[in-house]
Amino acid sequence: MAEAAKKLEGAALTRLLTLVKTHTGITMEERKRDMLTARIKPRLRLLGLESLEDYIDQLEQGKVEIQDFVNLVTTNETHFFRTQTVWDYFQNEYLPEWYKKNPDTILRIWSAASSTGEEAHSLGMVCEEFRFKHPSFKYKIMGSDIDTNVLAKARSGVFKDRTLDELKKRNPVFVEKYFREQADGTFRISPVISANLEFFQHNLHKAAPKGLLFDIVFLRNVLIYFNDQDQELVLSNMHRSLKPEGMLILGESESLARHKTQFIFKKPLIYMKG
Template sequence: MLSSTNAITPNGYIRFRDYLQKVCGISLSDNKQYLVASRLGKVLEREGFSRIEQLVDALERIGSAKLKEEVINAMTTNETLWFRDVHPFTILKEKVLPEMTSAPLRIWSAASSTGQEPYSISMVIEEFKSTRPGALKAGEKIVATDICTNILKHAKQGEYDSLAIARGLGPDLQRRYFEKINDSTWKIKPALSARVEFKHLNLIESFSMLGKFDVIFCRNVLIYFTVELKQDILKRMHAALKPGGYLFLGGSEALSGLSDYFDIVQCHPGIVYKAKPR
């Protein structure tokens, strides 16, 4: 594999960093040459490129859609687990869902990765309905989106190996909501996956076609964007929320300068943001 010294020149790194931010919003700092080299080394070798500039040249040519998709897939971080951070899902079950009684419930998982988040949401809905017969009679829909096409294929299959299934998922929920395919593979049950629809989406582009939502989960993805892009996305998410709808962010993410758009709801532990009417 090509080393970062040979392939990732200073000028080439700047060009690639600018390209990546333009096409998908990911903002790399000045010292991530090693990350680019490790994730794109195989692509550079396969294409016969000795320098990152040659890759950028190829990406900017007409007809580079497949190469662009491969590069974005390689540069996307897909770290996830079941019920990540726990309290957002507790807030969803104990505070948010009891308020959703009349219209069909629509939830958006805006960085769904390999599916753990939307399927965790589906489990929460199932648990909530089991304790409140007749609740959510109008139905529920979870729209799960991600920029990484390879990851979406995995998520749609709903199959997980023994290591992935154990990350944040207790044995009781595993038995209740998964079917064992073989000694090392489990598949989410149809009752859970039926309410989840996966779509490819780049958050820097318009998502108005998705419609309106009662709840949006946008967790642990905004940290990769610039402040300006993050604010733009959050304003557009506000527009995608129904009046009084809820927005969940990651534990290290916070709203800044958007007090006209959202109220902070303290839940002890955790917080959620409620869309103000505008």
């Protein structure tokens, strides 16, 4: 594979990076060559291909391999309750204020680029805690990703290893209350949570499907993978997908300061549709 990595330069590298951009919207730099090579290597063996050029040819010729390629090149990093200040705001400010204004309405939340679903399930747990205090409260959470592999994991509601270990340390009460340990040592989310969750495939370069409108969108730690022009496209799609005065939540390393958008700054990482 060292030979293949060495050949991934010039025209071949340009073709591959173009395919990444075309099918994911991600602008990937040439320095990601080794990472791309490492991720594609097992796929070459599985398909019986001799070189990366053969793989690129196959990608350019048809749609059969495209989804597997997308799954390979996208990065999926997520945690339960990532960035505590965001969750403090959602639980202590946003939910009480929204419910006061909309007591008879279903709260609709979008976890965009939801990966394996930790964020969406975190939202479910907080909403269930709020519903315990306010029985008439209703909510619907939708999670989306471009990667079909992580969507399958999110839909399963089964978690293990590092991300669940972190949750056990930070909030053992939630683990005891909303998860059930399985025979194989994994933990499955309570049906109370999963009943209010739905996951779907979605490319952030497109608006939410079926004309869906949301009260709040979590778009966290994903804009960093797009160039400035594509970031503004994604933000425009988010704006169209929000209800009037809907809220947008970004990741800890993201800001709208340098962008021309119709969002109004409320506090760090938190913006309102203008």
